[in-house]
Amino acid sequence: MKLSKEEIQFIDNYLIKNEVKYWDVRLELLDHIVSAVEDKIVNNGISFNEALLEVHRGFGNQFIEFGVAKSDVFEKGLYQSNIGFKKFIRQKQKEVGRKYRKITWKHLKIKFTNIQFLIEYIAFVLLFISIYKFSPKSSFLIGLLVLILPNIYSVYYFFKDKSARKSLSFSMATGSAMFLWSMYNLSFYILKESYESVANIPYIIFVLVTCLFYPLVSVNIEVYRKVYKENKKIYNLKFYK
Amino acid sequence: MSNSKLYKGSLNTIILQLLNQHDKMYGYEITQKVKALTKGELNITEGALYPALHKLEAEGLLDVEVAKVDNRLRKYYKLTETGTKETVNKLEELAEYIRTMQALVNPKLA
Structure with missing residues (x-):
């Protein structure tokens, strides 16, 4: 029946x-x-x-x-x-998180063996240092923008395709972008102990943090694209509430 | 999974082998197939099956595909190339385990 x-x-x-x-x-x-x-x-x-x-x-x-x-x-x-369903979701989150960490790590390793990316990275660092020398405040603001790029991507997909909303895959991919953001906040948090206020923290520190995290930013965006492509291929539609 | 804890360690191998024998299967189908093959002896619960499937998927051993069936969407699992290779390894491991246990429990048969 x-x-x-x-x-x-x-x-x-x-x-x-x-x-x-x-x-x-x-x-x-x-x-x-x-x-x-x-x-x-x-x-x-x-x-x-x-x-x-x-x-x-x-x-x-x-x-x-x-x-x-x-x-x-x-x-x-x-x-x-709903304890059983909660456990079901938690276990799925754990596995999806593990999958994305694996993908992130794999992409990161590929990036550091890719000449094209290494040139791009060096160029980014040099450009960023030049901007810093010219205008430290601008470099701080640009750095901030670079670091929130994965989050901008997450918002972009949220509006672009409604299937990205309330999706565990996307929620986990956003989680890894938020991790990057929290690392940046952490550097603020650690440094603010040594300085009277956040405004007194030298901009060069944020320039260094941005340069350090740039490869991860780039990988995070790649992971987003991959998740979107994969979901598109599997579910092949914009269908759910 | 009900019945015995002894089956627990072999759950991944059971899933991989079933998918090796069938092109693709969905969750409920796997539970019913195992039940039928073991004449009701082995009953894989939902709480054991899905974490195992999701883990195998995260490890890249399974691929998924979604199709519309009877007014709803159905998620099918199938083996990836790595999954097919891993099935061979897992089956060898299981055979080795059975041989070892046989030697311990019933040396005459080993």
Whole structure:
């Protein structure tokens, strides 16, 4: 027996209420749950609600009914126990994060063996130092802009394609761009102890930080492009809410 | 995964081998296939299957593809080239493990 469009929509809403907000996680869970519910209705002869409750538990969502009738369970509080789904998302985040770290590291290694990039890097450093000599404040502002480039990319994709929103893959790629940003903030934080105020910190330090992180900025943008391309290839559409 | 903890260490090999025998499979299909092949002896739970699939995907051993099936999207897993090579290694490892255990548990058969 195949579930109707409405029943599938009901399960999708149930997942949203269970805080499975990423569509690229939800689509896999939805297919699994629908398949399992269909199977249980046919082979175990149970109702839709009973089947969904069994599958809900199967994911490790411990639900205690407290004497509530199964038909009322969906109204009263099935959504309160989503520990299994939370674990599912956490584990997926962990693996995607591991995958991106691997890609970042691989790209970084390639960059440092690529003559073209090394020339680009040297040119960037020289240009940046020249700007610093000409106008230290400008070099600080340009440096800031360079370091937030991956974040600008993340915002760009957010507006360009709605499938990039509420996507675990993109959220993790943004996370690695935020890591870069937090490293920059960390340098502020460490240095502000040695100086009276942030304004007194010599600009040269930020120039050095920018030069140091430039390869990582470049790799981060590459990772973004790769994630976007991969998602485009796999899902091949702009489709989800 | 229910049944025995002994199966736990072999879960990746089981998934890789199943995908080696089938062009592509989706999550629920894998659980049902294992259940059928083992006549209900081995029951892979969702909590064990998906982390393993996502890990194998992150390691580059599996590739994914999405298709629309019955009013919903279905995510299929298939082996990459590296995955196919790794399956051979994992199966050899498993065979070696079985031989070693056989020698320990039942020396006459080893």
